[in-house]
Amino acid sequence: MIIVSNTSPLTNLAAIGQFDLLQNLYTKVHITQGVWDELNAYGQHWPGRNEVIKATNWITRFTVQNAHLVTTLRQDLDRGEAESIALALELNADFILLDEKEGRRIAKRLGLKRIGVAGILLEAKAKGFIKKVQPHLTALRHAGFYLSEALYQSILTCANENNTQENS
Numbered sequence: 001m002i003i004v005s006n007t008s009p010l011t012n013l014a015a016i017g018q019f020d021l022l023q024n025l026y027t028k029v030h031i032t033q034g035v036w037d038e039l040n041a042y043g044q045h046w047p048g049r050n051e052v053i054k055a056t057n058w059i060t061r062f063t064v065q066n067a068h069l070v071t072t073l074r075q076d077l078d079r080g081e082a083e084s085i086a087l088a089l090e091l092n093a094d095f096i097l098l099d100e101k102e103g104r105r106i107a108k109r110l111g112l113k114r115i116g117v118a119g120i121l122l123e124a125k126a127k128g129f130i131k132k133v134q135p136h137l138t139a140l141r142h143a144g145f146y147l148s149e150a151l152y153q154s155i156l157t158c159a160n161e162n163n164t165q166e167n168s
Helices: 007-015 021-026 033-039 049-054 067-073 079-091 101-109 117-126 134-142 149-158
Strands: 003-005 029-032 059-062 095-097
Touching: 003 007, 003 021, 003 079, 007 021, 007 033, 007 049, 007 117, 007 134, 021 029, 021 117, 029 033, 029 079, 033 049, 033 059, 033 079, 067 079, 079 095, 079 101, 117 134, 117 149, 134 149
Parallel strands: 003 029, 003 095, 029 059
Antiparallel strands: none
């Protein structure tokens, strides 16, 4: 299975201590140089950066070949998103890990299958890597990840946890 990840799934899963779900679920993940650069932006080490460094046996960094596509995508997206979409197309990826609304819209338009952090958590629960989705969704919110209340509840319903209180 070929999986390409944008920056946000890496940083958000690292921020809540669930980075290893990526390896457990997908075995190998591909990222672009733009994603790597975003993990090191502004001279800071963002969540996920150290985890990517340690994951050299299962995370591979690529340079996108289709610079014209990246330039076109950059009209609406940041570098990491644009390069991730271009790489997913180049590698004929099975899925692209992507959370941002506009990036997901464009990826869908280009025929890519998308999974966001919530989808990763749902898949991890279904495969027995986590027991519940709710504590991780709450942790994401506390880490600054935006989830509307309606989406939060919808995800809990999908996880069959719709009777769970957020603060439990």
